[in-house]
Amino acid sequence: MNVIHIQKLTKSFGTTQALKGIDLTVKQGEVHGFIGPNGAGKSTTIRILLGILRKTSGEISLLGGDPWQDAVELHRRLLYVPGDVTLWPDLSGGEIIDLLGRLHGGLNVSRKKQLLERFQLDPTKKSGTYSKGNRQKVALVAAFSCEAELYLLDEPTSGLDPLMEMLFQEYVAEVKKAGKTVLLSSHILSEVETLCDRVSIIRQGQIVESGTLSQLRHLTRTTVNVETGSAAIELEKMSGVHDVSQDGLKYRFSVDSDALTEVMEALLPLGIKSLTAEPPSLEDLFIRHYGDDIREKGEI
């Protein structure tokens, strides 16, 4: 069953089109990574899912309902953590967590205590004195103290230190183990790589890639370092081979996944002395799309 199913979703703000036909599917029980550069439309998509922005056109189903029509009913079943949390400066962190819990329909007190302790958040401080990271912790503690089927996390760890970041990952893993669904929008690609089953990359208001990490890796290039026994054939001229650099008999190049067999067959007769191949990281994937973005803009 699909927890989130979005088809051809568009959203315009006046004359600017923020989303130009998003297709996104999140299956039950998966942690779905949602990555893309700033301004690509991640937060807009999530806000439409929350029913606080109205779609311009397209189809959306969230937990089997319509996010705009059934917003309130759906919110009983989901939790949201924004990336830039603003709180009421004259209320203490503890007050705010309880308030949010009540608005959700109750929170688990012992779990809250545990979260406060582990995130090292002092709930007695007025939130006006909290730093960015501490404000983020308030929202995280509030969300993880409650029960929900779906977690919408929009860059939830911005401003957290690496230890807290790891703690966050632990809680997401726990939620996943319990069979809940998570949509995680993030800039921290290592986080996405560790946590996510599937990933969607959004760029300029459109989803450009979507699939499991291995599927996505298949679409991109592997970086190969090879040292051969005799001079190599002209690698540059082979189709699917890119960015070749040479140092004596040592070569470094990247190769499209579907050209890998061909290239290896060509190298084999030369005698391979050493060989390393690096699978594409999510960062490479991201930079490949993001890079296109920069290149396009540079040419204009």
Next chain:
Amino acid sequence: MKTSDFAGTGTLFRLFLRRDRFLLPLWIFLPVILGLVTAATFSAMASQGLQSVLTEFDKDPLISALLGPVMSFDLSGAIVWRGTSQLALVLGIGSLFTLIRHTRADEETGRSELIRAYVVGPYASLTAALLLAGIGNLAAGVLIALSIIALGGAAGGSFLFGATMSAVGCFFAGIGALGVQLRENSGTARGIGVAALGLGIAMAILNNFGGGDTLLRWITPMAWQRVTQPFAGNHGWSLVYFAAFAAVPAVIAYVLSARRDLGAGVLLARSGPPEAAPHLSSPLALAWRLQKKSFIGWLVGTGLYIVVFAAISPGLSNAGGMSDWLSNLGGTSWSDEVGLGYVFISISFYLIALFVAVYAMTAVLRLQKEESEGRAEMLLDKKVSRVRWMSSHLTVASLCSAALLVALGIAGGLVYGLATGDLSHEFWHIFGMSVAKIPPVWILLGVTALLYGLWPRITALGWVVWFSFSILELAWEAQLIDWSLMRISPFSYVHYTINITNLPLLPLFWLLCLSAVLTGLGLFGFRNRDVLTKA
């Protein structure tokens, strides 16, 4: 609209109540205090019998043009007659700001987004805020009624007056609810609210000018007591009409709020220029850019008032039959000193100067806003010294407050001169009245700068100082204190009872020196203290 659209309203109501635990009592109790002060003033004056004092006021062309005819010649009637516009103003401001604070301001900061992702309906914030303002106004109305009953007023009239005031407050809560729908920032909503309040007062004065019973009173909340007529006609049924009238803006607000995205306005966001203008290259240029809008707002608002007052002033003052009370304020025969024709315009400039001081103080306090919201740091980590940063806003505050008075002097002088037909002579006289107020205004600016520089946590003390100067004036007018005590207020050196041509200049010079010292101490303090940052 369905029930779930209102989910969470109760919890939000409790949240708002918790957040307003200091603010709400303030605007609920202030009307009662103002009512009691009014009653005390009348009691103090009424040694020769309250009825004759009120009869005299009723006949005074100047006073009755502003406040309209007295409807009931007793203490309760005096409170209604004198107090309505003040109480309406306090309840109006309280209601407007309650609404803006809990709806648009929360959306602007992103708190609503956090809230709305929980089980909270789209109308919950708006409804909870309206409920809070409504209950606040009802409580204020009951308190007003009880305080008048305690002073010996009839219960029926007292509750009718209280209910009328509640209705006025509720109307402005509706205006607040409507204002926040239009644009994505709370500044616009505040501007709309303040303009509505100003318009209400102006329309009430027009209504009084026309004898108090014009058709305007039906659509002017500040004149609704002339419809219900507490302690006189006691037309309780008209409350139903007011309830309906007050509901109109709120209903429109609900309709509009359903048609917009969270955080957005009904009107599309305006975009700014893609590049900064070349002159936007110094802290001073930035300070001016940040404060320009508010300056223009103040210029238009105060300008309109002074134009109206200057236009009606010559006619009023020469109408004759001015009450002894007014011409002998504070026990002086000041109308002879300043000249009969200048009585009204002189008081007008004195009052407007007190408000220009409010402007100057808010302009200085912009520093605090910039600091506490973390924007000061972004400049102070550049090639900008603390002194330079603080002086930028101080320069804007002092020059703009002076410019306000100069502009008001020019506008008032022109209008008054044209109205009397003796422009060349009158212009400079009126202009002088206005610019003479610059030194005392700068004293309050200096006090605020000093507090901000040395003790930023108690800048609110500046308002206490401003308030005491205003109270001194009231106390002196009521002859509770004498002139020597009044000298504490810097405004006394340019008091409206002093003819502008006889104004002693040396004290004004010392006032300027003092304001420079205060400001300098503030700069010194800021140079040596921590910039407040979030931990």
